[in-house]
Amino acid sequence: MSRRWREHPARLAELEASGFRCRLCNDDGTESRLEVHHRTYKNLGNEHVGEPTTLCRGCHRLVTDHQRRLRYAGVPPKIFDVRLALENAPPLFDPTFKETL
Numbered sequence: 771m772s773r774r775w776r777e778h779p780a781r782l783a784e785l786e787a788s789g790f791r792c793r794l795c796n797d798d799g800t801e802s803r804l805e806v807h808h809r810t811y812k813n814l815g816n817e818h819v820g821e822p823t824t825l826c827r828g829c830h831r832l833v834t835d836h837q838r839r840l841r842y843a844g845v846p847p848k849i850f851d852v853r854l855a856l857e858n859a860p861p862l863f864d865p866t867f868k869e870t871l
């Protein structure tokens with residue numbers, strides 16, 4: 771977490787408004803560290819009061835995982851041809867490297 775976000779007014783206001791408790795499980799940070807979740811990145815860097823949500827670390831992971839599943843549910847998996855990638859891959863050594871003994 772950046773110092774800027776740690777001290778951001780929207781983040782601090784949300785912690786205060788939530789009573790320093792997870793909005794989902796009501797933990798006070800004893801069981802799992804409290805974090806402040808971005809519900810939107812619309813105003814990233816200039817977050818508004820009311821946009822972030824206090825969650826414990828465990829709930830934050832659940833929410834983020836759920837949101838990613840929804841976001842990518844309709845995205846077909848990419849077929850990756852490993853053999854073709856290896857054939858066209860750059861060498862695994864640095865050709866400019868000169869060993870000095």
Ligand SMILES: [Zn+2]
Pocket residue numbers: 792793794795796797825826827828829830
């Ligand atoms: Zn929680």
